[in-house]
Amino acid sequence: MIKTELPLLQLRHRQLLPIIQGGMGVGISAHSLAGAVAREGAIGTIASVGLAIHHPDLYAKTQRCKDRSIIDQANLEALDREIVAARSLAAGQGMIAVNVMKAVDRYPEHARQACESGADAIIMGAGLPFDMPDLIKGYEDKVALIPILSEERGVRAVLKRWMRKGILPDAIVLEHPRYAGGHLGAPNPQDINNPRFDFKRILVEIVNVFESLKIDPIPLIPAGGINSLERIKEVFAMGASAVQIGTPFAVTREGDAHINFKNILLKAKPEDIVTFMSTAGLPARAVLTPWLKKYLQREEKARERATPERAKCAIWAECLTHCGLKDGTPEAGQFCILTQLEQAVIGNVERGLFFRGSEALPFGEEMRSVHETLTYLLSGQMPKLA
Numbered sequence: 070m071i072k073t074e075l076p077l078l079q080l081r082h083r084q085l086l087p088i089i090q091g092g093m094g095v096g097i098s099a100h101s102l103a104g105a106v107a108r109e110g111a112i113g114t115i116a117s118v119g120l121a122i123h124h125p126d127l128y129a130k131t132q133r134c135k136d137r138s139i140i141d142q143a144n145l146e147a148l149d150r151e152i153v154a155a156r157s158l159a160a161g162q163g164m165i166a167v168n169v170m171k172a173v174d175r176y177p178e179h180a181r182q183a184c185e186s187g188a189d190a191i192i193m194g195a196g197l198p199f200d201m202p203d204l205i206k207g208y209e210d211k212v213a214l215i216p217i218l219s220e221e222r223g224v225r226a227v228l229k230r231w232m233r234k235g236i237l238p239d240a241i242v243l244e245h246p247r248y249a250g251g252h253l254g255a256p257n258p259q260d261i262n263n264p265r266f267d268f269k270r271i272l273v274e275i276v277n278v279f280e281s282l283k284i285d286p287i288p289l290i291p292a293g294g295i296n297s298l299e300r301i302k303e304v305f306a307m308g309a310s311a312v313q314i315g316t317p318f319a320v321t322r323e324g325d326a327h328i329n330f331k332n333i334l335l336k337a338k339p340e341d342i343v344t345f346m347s348t349a350g351l352p353a354r355a356v357l358t359p360w361l362k363k364y365l366q367r368e369e370k371a372r373e374r375a376t377p378e379r380a381k382c383a384i385w386a387e388c389l390t391h392c393g394l395k396d397g398t399p400e401a402g403q404f405c406i407l408t409q410l411e412q413a414v415i416g417n418v419e420r421g422l423f424f425r426g427s428e429a430l431p432f433g434e435e436m437r438s439v440h441e442t443l444t445y446l447l448s449g450q451m452p453k454l455a
């Protein structure tokens with residue numbers, strides 16, 4: 070195991086390196102990345118959504134298909150294959166988690182498949198995961214439950230609801246909307262700088278929640294913009310037990326996306342990284358590449374024109390429960406998010422949507438391995454340039 074002066078994370082009687090590689094859809098964190106991270110003794114996460122893109126036989130079944138059950142089945146089979154492959158790469162080290170987004174229409178089936186395929190943990194965000202314990206019935210002993218939340222109110226509400234079911238989270242990820250990549254846990258882009266999301270504040274507030282609910286402390290795991298040992302030490306000093314890191318892992322050699330995807334993230338300057346309203350009705354952070362630039366130019370008009378009468382799903386997959394395009398809701402984005410994210414993972418620079426966190430990457434524009442990334446983050450030692 071990589072040497073670190075940081076305390077290890079205790080989860081389900083296992084001692085783990087205190088880093089979760091965040092789930093990144095569509096297809097950005099699949100078996101190769103999650104397996105490599107777990108093999109080092111940390112937690113590698115597969116994002117459950119749209120994994121058929123990595124399996125040509127399954128992906129072919131989903132194309133121009135108007136039978137929803139065939140599309141769903143192909144994606145579940147892809148998730149099973151990815152979990153099995155990641156477990157094999159991990160060779161019994163670390164943990165393999167599956168990230169399930171509450172905003173995805175088939176999230177209960179994804180959570181169930183994760184349990185059946187042998188995931189060690191389910192990490193659920195993009196919505197309040199009140200029903201997470203119900204989804205894993207029969208697997209309580211095998212699967213750790215880790216919700217992703219962004220503010221004290223949400224943590225308190227989830228804990229109260231779960232306590233009524235007699236279950237508590239194994240850990241809680243606290244994602245800061247000012248820094249994270251992908252969908253953000255704030256009501257709108259103007260709200261992301263609100264001090265209620267700050268790690269220093271929320272870590273204290275949640276300890277107070279534990280005390281007021283009379284429960285033992287649960288490991289708290291900040292996420293968003295954590296890119297060095299100094300930053301990790303800072304949040305540990307505030308009371309964190311581990312950190313979740315996304316963008317720095319997306320650009321590793323083992324990352325499951327096309328090289329063009331990694332280069333877009335690696336080369337993005339701070340002024341190229343923007344926050345906008347996603348079709349899921351949440352703000353999102355991405356690199357301003359050609360497709361996003363064009364979309365943002367016509368966004369206002371597209372949102373003004375949106376009505377439920379004119380709305381329809383562009384691809385029959387109906388991936389999100391609530392989608393601005395499918396439902397014709399002007400408050401949300403007006404594009405097909407699955408199409409755009411699929412184009413990104415296969416490296417289409419013109420048409421893709423490239424999610425990215427806001428902060429600098431540990432090795433600048435250099436692409437490194439998972440081992441080098443974890444070594445740098447955990448020991449502070451910069452590996453020599455190749």
Ligand SMILES: Cc1cc2nc3c(=O)[nH]c(=O)nc-3n(C[C@H](O)[C@H](O)[C@H](O)COP(=O)(O)O)c2cc1C
Nearest residue numbers: 091092093094249250251293294314315316424426
């Ligand atoms: C390309 C990309 C895709 C992401 N997709 C998801 C996702 O599908 N589900 C999720 O819960 N979080 C997603 N995230 C958020 C990450 O898991 C992670 O929490 C966040 O990016 C942490 O911030 P950092 O990138 O600054 O380390 C994504 C982030 C990126 C960069």
